Amino acid sequence: MCGISGLLKFSGDARANIQKMNDRMIHRGPDDDGIYVSENSEVALGHRRLSIVDLSKNGAQPMVSHSGNLVMVYNGEIYNNKDVKKKLLDDGFAAAGDFRGSSDTEVLLEAIEHYGMKEALSMCKGMFGIAVYDKRNETVTLARDRVGEKPLYYGKVAGAFAFASDLGCLRVVDGFDNAINTDVLDIYFVEGYIPAPYTIYKGINKLEAGTFMTVSIKDLGTQTTTYWSMKETAKRGQENPFTGSSEEAANELERLLKESIKGQMVADVPVGAFLSAGIDSSTTVALMQSLEPGKVKTFTIGMEDKAYNEAVYAAEIAKHLGTEHTELYITEKDAKAVIPGLAHMFAEPFADSSQIPTYLVSKMTRDHVTVSLSGDGGDELFCGYTSYESISRIWGKMHGVPYPVRKVASSVVLNSPLKNKDIYRIKGTLLGAEGPVDIHRMEHETDPLTKRIALKRGTIPYKYTELPNGFLEEVNHQCMLMDMLVYHPDDILVKVDRTAMAVSLETRVPMLDRDVIEFAWSLPIQYLRDDKVGKKVLRDVLYRYVPKEMMERPKKGFSIPIEKWLLDSDLRDWAEGLLNKEKIRQQGILDPEVVEKIWTDFTERGIYRIQIWYILMFQQWYEEEFL
Structure with a gap:
């Protein structure tokens, strides 16, 4: 896990500005830094390193390919790098003795050199933000992982093309004068985050998950390519459903998760895991412990307020599984002390208040390990949120009434005195929904005050509009896909990456493995949800390791008062x-x-x-x- 930065055709001192960008994100890579500047100074690349695999200088960046043509800076991990390396050897592109070290960086760079960016990324399983300078073709290509675990910002700054893992790095470039992008504020004040591809600054974007962008050094023109699509993966999975029994589904999920976890436990530094009392993290830890001959290190934080404390239950699960468990009870004073640093941590407005406990558990965990596995992704992939059931129920009552009739009824309610009462305003708003996608979106914006916080009304459409109603046949699946496209990458993964990297902790998410995701989308809804109980197949796996009665408690969530x-x-x-x-x-x-x-x-x-x-x-x- 690291941080990358770059400037193309910068008119000032490129090396000095790359150094400033590197210094701004020292928390992402405290172990080392490096700079590359081309002979004509048109390309400058920077890197901050958090050493995880191959701690020697052989893994240092920026890294030049064996041919000397490519120069790469890279943030992330390729978990199947041994398989990719074997393919390179089998295909005759390299000999075992050609590799300088054992880093996944070198394997990834050579795979890009020999197979091209699209094929190389398609064969890799991991999380990453990448920049590759091709001297021969005079291009720089930026790439981001399939789901969006690792960040990558880019745009025009002071006439140059700039990019970095941290948005704050772009702001320190000499001549930065990008204005606030007020067009995104309507979305921010509804959701609490700014979804990709937008940022809080005009002219600066987030590279979207599953894509790579090639930038011409000559004219700074760009071309973006999608190499993997969550949307198409979901569609393909539903069109080719898993046909085995529910027990066979649990067997396959257990196998895939174990394979993912085994790959993500590989590191040359200590590895542990976050453990709450929830299904997702408990499953991750249970499978880790089944693969680990020693004791897995697990971490949780607790609060004195019982309404928000799950540490007691997490400790019971840890004891049952036999992990080496560490817990820290935080006070209100501890939590409040984090607040002044949040703006610097996220570098743009971000308001999921669980950012505070996530930072605190990361800080405590970093005192013991350098890498921590997380259970994120279970709710979105295995139908865990209670809102999915409610949306399905609401749509079940509405869909039989023709949309034109509902639209008229919605207009009547919202233009009558009834709108002044919350219950009627909400019902009136929902009546105007064309389908589940609209209901999911409208849940967050039924309060008219929400739309009036910013003085200037935004012109940017919700990203949800990219997903037509009925894209997936089943309502729960439709909601899950919406969250995997927007909420998960732009809220959950942002929160985990920024808070953990603020203390130089690498986090890994086994449930976001490509094979796990593709399998999850093939499962019929009856394997995911049973009435109001979600994550059925995931629970079936977990209950092989942890007694069911130990997990059947109301979920408190990772929140604060x-x-x-x-x-x-x-x-x-x-x-x-x-x-x-x-x-x-x-x-x-x-x-x-x-x-x-x-x-x-x-x-x-x-x-x-x-x-x-x-x-x-x-x-x-x-x-x-x-x-």
């Missing part, structure tokens, strides 16, 4: 300082009247909207970057 804390004196003073009406008016970005109403509704009437945290995170980011 942010609503309660914001009423405490210290955090309330911090919040009210950021929400100062005159300050917001002078900024000219948010509507001060709307912000004031949202805050007073909370403090004087007890109406808490999640947008309070979204506004606070935006304001904190703004002050960090502009004041």
Whole structure:
């Protein structure tokens, strides 16, 4: 796990600016750094290294291919690099003695050299953000992994083409003057994050998952290619469903997860795992322990507030599995101390409040290991969210009524005094849904105040609109796909990557293995959900290792009592300082009247909207970057 940076056709001191970019993301790679500048200075590449595999200088970057034609900087891990290396040897592209070291970086670079970018990426299983300079063709190609585990930002800065693993790296480039992209604020204040390909800055984008972009050094023109599609993988899986029994499905899932976990446990540094009391992390740890001759190191944090504490249950699971378990009980003071650093950590507004406990568990884990496996992905791939069941139920009641009739009824309700009552406004909004995709989206935007926080109305459509209603036949599958396309890569994976890398901890997610994903999409819904109980097939695997009764508890989630804390004196003073009406008016970005109403509704009437945290995170980011 590392960080990469680059400048193409930069008119200033390229080497000095790459050094500044590298310094900005030292947390992503504290072990080493490197810079490459081409002879004509048109291409400058930077790298920060967190040494995981091949700790020697043989794994250092930027790395030049054996032919001398390609130069690569790379952030991530290729878990099947031994298989790729064997293919290179079998195909006669290299001899065993040709390899300088044992790093996956060298294997990946040679695979790109000999098979081309698309074929090389298609054969690799892993997480990555990559930049490859091709001297002969005068191009630089950027690539991102299938699901979006690793970040990669790019765009025009001071007339040059710039890219980096950390958005903050682009901001430190001399001459950076990219304005705030107010078009994305409508989406941000509904979702709490800014989805790819957009960022908070105009002219700067996120490279989308499963794609690579080739940039011409001559004119900085770009061409983007999709080498893997979650959308098409889901469609293909549903068109070719798994035909075995539910027990056979659990057998196959267990085999695939073990294969994935085995590959992701490989490292030349200590490896452990996050363990909550949930199905996903418990399954990951159970399978890790079944593969590990010694004791797997597991980590969890707890809270004194019982409504938010799962550490007791996690400890029971750890004891049953026989792991070497470490837990840390955090106080309100510990959690609140993280808040001032969030803006720098994420480099753009990001407001999933579980970012705080995720950072704290990462910080504690880093004291013991350098790599930690995570259970993320289980809810989206195996139908775990309760919202899926409710959307399916709502659509089941609605779909028999023709859309034109529902649309008229929706308009009548939303243009009548009934709209002033939450229950009727919500029902009226949902009546206007064309299908499950719309219901999923509308769940987040039934409050009219949400759409009025930003002064300028955005012009960017929701990414959900790229998925037509009925793309997948089954409603739950449709919702799962929406989350795998947007919420998972742009919220969950962002949260885990940024908080863990803030303390130089590499996180790996076995459930996001290509083969696991492709198998999951082939499963019929009855293998995933049984009435209101989701993740059925995953539970079937877990219950082979952990007693069912140990897992049948209400899920508390990885959350904190942010609503309660914001009423405490210290955090309330911090919040009210950021929400100062005159300050917001002078900024000219948010509507001060709307912000004031949202805050007073909370403090004087007890109406808490999640947008309070979204506004606070935006304001904190703004002050960090502009004041």
